[in-house]
Amino acid sequence: MIEIKKSATADTRTCDWSKVTKEQLLESSRQHIGDVEKGIGFLVGKMCESAALHDHDKISDIDGFHRDFQTGFKQTEWWDKHRTINRHHLLQADGVPADVNLIDVLDMIVDCVMAGMGRSGSVYPLDVSPEVLMHAFQNTVELLKSQVQVIE
Structure with missing residues (x-):
């Protein structure tokens, strides 16, 4: 869990801004920056996990x-399974996990760029649907929220 302290004095929507001192605002701002560092650190850790698992079944x-x-992938028994056990095949409907997130999106981008550049020197157009991207965005919000514990 990511522990953060309650901080109501760095935003005019959550406090009486007329009563917040410059020192309080500075401390709250430092705290917020530290909290963001923790959140980004969590996401970086998830990216590292994703990298370590990438295409493990190959x-x-x-x-x-x-x-x-x-067979030139005329036989697709392995390929069909591969899309469902790896989270980054977002261009095929059966490759999009129900809990798709932005980590999966970044994994797909890196995969396609590295494969394209390494194999042919170019990257084919990547066209992820707006629905998949929005779903990934919302799931990433929920993933991060589920990891945050606010302490007094």
Whole structure:
């Protein structure tokens, strides 16, 4: 859990701004900046987890991957499973997890850029639907909220 302290004095919507001293405002601002650092640190950690798990089944099921590969992906048993167990195949409907988040979106972007540049020197157009992006945005908000505990 990300612990943050209650702070009602850095926003005119949550306090009587006419009674907040400059010192209180400075302290509240420092606290807020530290809280944001904690939140971003959490998301960075999730990105690192995503990187460590990226395409893990290309290694753990190299036989299945190779079987589909050898058919030019006319046989797709491995590929169909791959899209459902990896969270970054957001261009195919069956590759979008119900709890898709912006970490998945960034994983997909990095995957496509690295694969495209490394294999052909270019990146094909990436067209994620606005609905998937908005769903990922909202799920990321909920993911972060679920990790925050406000202490007095």
